[in-house]
Amino acid sequence: MLKTAVIGVGYLGRFHAQKYAGLADSELIGVVDVDPQQAQKVADELEVPSYTDYHEVLDQVxxxxxxxxxxxxxxxxxxxxxxxxxxxxxxxxxxxxxxxEELEQLSG
Structure with missing residues (x-):
């Protein structure tokens, strides 16, 4: 089971979160948004925790x-x-x- 999260859950991010939540091999462990109300709204919809700082899920996914x-x-x-x-x-x-270019290098 792949542990997943979405960082930024505006219109498009919410769509990503819905897709991860629906995948058989994905466990959506939470959603992150700097807007706590938006994060909570999407989290409530998908029954997952919400976070306002991506560092909170960095070691969980x-x-x-x-x-x-x-x-x-x-x-x-x-x-x-x-x-x-x-x-x-x-x-x-x-x-x-x-x-x-730096991100490309990090991707291996």
Whole structure:
């Protein structure tokens, strides 16, 4: 069973969370959003915990979807990739070419 989480649960992130929750081989362990009300709304819908800081799930997951504003892609993806977590990163990949190249290197 793959332990999953979604970082950023606005319109598109909510969709990601619904899909992970419905997969037979995925255990959605929680959703994360800087807006506590939005995080709780999606968490209640899917009956999972909500968090407001991605660091709270960093050591709990095997895979994440990162669905946050582009300016936060690099920092968020890097934190999970350095822990060996599989990352699905929404486009655009990063805010700068340099950030994208570093994330590519981290992906192995």
């Amino acid at each position: 095997d895979a994440v979807s990162i669905v946050v504003p582009t300016v936060h892609h690099y920092e968020t993806a890097k934190a999970f990739m350095e822990k060996g977590v599989h990352v699905l990163l929404e486009k655009p990949f990063a805010a700068t070419i340099e950030e994208a």
